[in-house]
Amino acid sequence: NRRQSLSLEEYVEGVKANNRAVLARAITLVESNAARHMTLAQELLTSIMPDTGESIRIGITGVPGAGKSTFIESFGMMLCEKGHRVAVLAVDPSSSLSHGSILGDKTRMEQLSRHRGAFVRPSPAGGALGGVARKTRETMLLCEAAGYDIIIVETVGVGQSEVSVRSMVDCYLVLMLTGAGDDLQGMKKGMMEMVDMMLINKADGTNIHAANQAKIELRRIVHMLPRMTNGWETKVQTVSSLTGNGMKECWETVEQFYTHLVKTKQFDERRKKQAANWFHSLIEEQLLSSFYESGIIKRELPQLKQSVLDGKVSATQAALALLKKYQGNN
Ligand code: GDP
Incomplete structure (x- = not known):
């Protein structure tokens, strides 16, 4: 992929002008899971928010x-x-x-x-x-x-x-x-x-x-x-x-x-609900990924899970123990 990368301004202008190639690339950008794309993607979303x-x-x-x-x-x-x-x-x-x-x-x-x-x-x-x-x-x-x-x-x-x-x-x-x-x-x-x-x-x-x-x-x-x-x-x-x-x-x-x-007046209400919903699901998504991606959880989870499967520890106990470790680490 040798396409030249676009600047924030180029993305914003292109999207607003409905340049389909830029729109498609902007979507690919927000769809990316790569950490290096996220900052630019969020800046782009912030810039276009009024529109x-x-x-x-x-x-x-x-x-x-x-x-x-x-x-x-x-x-x-x-x-x-x-x-x-x-x-x-x-x-x-x-x-x-x-x-x-x-x-x-x-x-x-x-x-x-x-x-x-x-x-x-x-x-x-x-x-x-x-x-x-x-x-x-x-x-x-x-x-x-x-x-x-x-x-x-x-x-x-x-x-x-x-x-x-x-x-x-x-x-x-x-x-x-x-x-x-x-x-x-x-x-x-x-x-x-x-x-x-x-x-x-x-x-x-x-x-x-x-x-x-x-x-x-x-x-x-x-x-x-x-x-x-x-x-x-x-x-x-x-x-x-x-x-x-x-x-x-x-x-x-x-x-x-x-x-x-x-x-x-249910229209505004519904839009507010959509925004609130979105806000909470973002938090949930971020929390989940930060949890599962954290080093300590990656290290400790497999063994604890096995103990649960073996019936040595209850699922609740194991989950709480993991959460405690995660919190202690953050
Ligand atoms: P999807 O899986 O819900 O996206 O369904 P599709 O749009 O792929 O349609 C499934 C099948 O139903 C296709 O073979 C369509 O041609 C057929 N189909 C869809 N709408 C109609 C309709 O209004 N009348 C008839 N007779 N067939 C339809």
């Missing part, structure tokens, strides 16, 4: 195969045609745990990736979810500073990543499937209470009837659930990412939702 916060932050989740990438491509293209600038980011901690990522590789959303109004970035490979989430949040800020007014954060509908994405977006929607053996109860209740909007995708061809049935059923269910957003009953709609049917209505609902958030 952030002006976007609509939308989270999208759904099980693999629900049609997330097809939906985002179609939705994103529609928004670009309307003159919006759309950035698509992903949170997929699976990519660093297993060999393949659940969300798939960079070849997804080819059409949208090529659109000059869009910027598509795959999930950072960051190890633990905390790391991936932090990088995505910081990337979101860079994209806002570059003038993207709609940020879509995609995640897989499995595990903790959906909770993490909820805490970084204003509006959260889940893409669902219906069809043979349609099992609405299969969707975790916790998930249902986390979203502002449910979209039954693939409402096309022979699936239209089943999709409409599922919509009625889901509306009945969400009516009885606690609401994620005060005064907003989770909207249930059908859509086809293939034909584009219902896509316009999806955007209308997002706009209505925004108006509602702003009107009821």
